[in-house]
Amino acid sequence: MSNPVKIEPLSWQQETTGFLRLIDQTRLPTELVEIDCRSVEQVWTAIKRLSVRGAPAIGVAAAYGVCIGAAETTRQSVDQAKQQAHAAADYLATSRPTAVNLFWALDRMRQVIDRDGFDQTDAFLEALLAEARAIHQQDRDTCHAIGRNGAPLIAAAKNVLTHCNAGALATAEYGTALAVIYSAHDSGQSLHVFADETRPLLQGARLTAWELQQHGVPVTVICDSMAACVMKEGRVDAVIVGADRIAANGDACNKIGTYGLSVLAKHHNIPFYVAAPCSTFDLTLASGDLIPIEQRADYEISEAFGKRTVPEGVDVYNPAFDVAPAELITAIITDRGVIDPVDEANVRRVVQDAS
The missing domain is CATH 3.40.50.10470 (Translation initiation factor eif-2b; domain 2)
Known part of the structure; x- marks a missing residue:
């Protein structure tokens, strides 16, 4: 049996002011090309044009998209970052209408946005990224559980x-x-x-x-x-x-x-x-x-x-x-x-x- 190649279709790069890296699935199978999404608009476009696709992956990508949106303006207050995060979530929700994981992930991110108690913008951005990473890890665990249950x-x-x-x-x-x-x-x-x-x-x-x-x-x-x-x-x-x-x-x-x-x-x-x-x-x-x-x-x-x-x-x-x-x-x-x-x-x- 050959050793399988681990495929990671998307990943977060750097910390709270980082960006989303995706395999551009429109280029497969002839080219394995990654694209970097550094704005909410780029994440939206990647979802819409099927650079990233599949209901679970869309949800993960959208969660990271909210993190990008919240951090797009520097030297902002917590309230400003929250407004940007809400705007990002609303915008990303318009990318594709059928995949329910998109809306499930965005709802989870909104729960963090609406949470009280953030004294500093950095703490808010860290909480958003932690939630996006939790969604990402949950999907990894979920996929392996589906495999075990179905085999x-x-x-x-x-x-x-x-x-x-x-x-x-x-x-x-x-x-x-x-x-x-x-x-x-x-x-x-x-x-x-x-x-x-x-x-x-x-x-x-x-x-x-x-x-x-x-x-x-x-x-x-x-x-x-x-x-x-x-x-x-x-x-x-x-x-x-x-x-x-x-x-x-x-x-x-x-x-x-x-x-x-x-x-x-x-x-x-x-x-x-x-x-x-x-x-x-x-x-x-x-x-x-x-x-x-x-x-x-x-x-x-x-x-x-x-x-x-x-x-x-x-x-x-x-x-x-x-x-x-x-x-x-x-x-x-x-x-x-x-x-x-x-x-x-x-x-x-x-x-x-x-x-």
């Missing part, structure tokens, strides 16, 4: 299909869906992964295949429309995906194409698993019908990677996500345990126990 579910699997990228690049480390695969692989299980290329931006082909290769996990990329054929041929033992928001009833919102996979898996009697931290659940929404779906720009389809493939003047519909209904999900793997069967009672039992 037994695929113990008999030899071939697993996944969609988009729910690995280390989408989190602080290790991943959600891929954490389950990594845990199984690292324990010695012989495992092969089919990675949907995930149109229109090819996160599966560009990112999932790249990091599985780095980790030493055998991987085969297929285009999205091949999934049904591969299942019919008996090549898939389980499907496992991540999520950007999960409703109270267990409906799971993930990258566009996930709903189709859940239908196909049900038809072919293949277990369909969703892996996500408890912070990805939104218990204020009764069902997935209420999850806001981000609409992305037309050019991502019509001019993907700089080449026009759609005639000028033709309309494009580009929702970034769809929703797999709870009744098609075999189990949801969380950091606090496995939700099986997937229904509101079990969701609330596991998730509320985590709060």
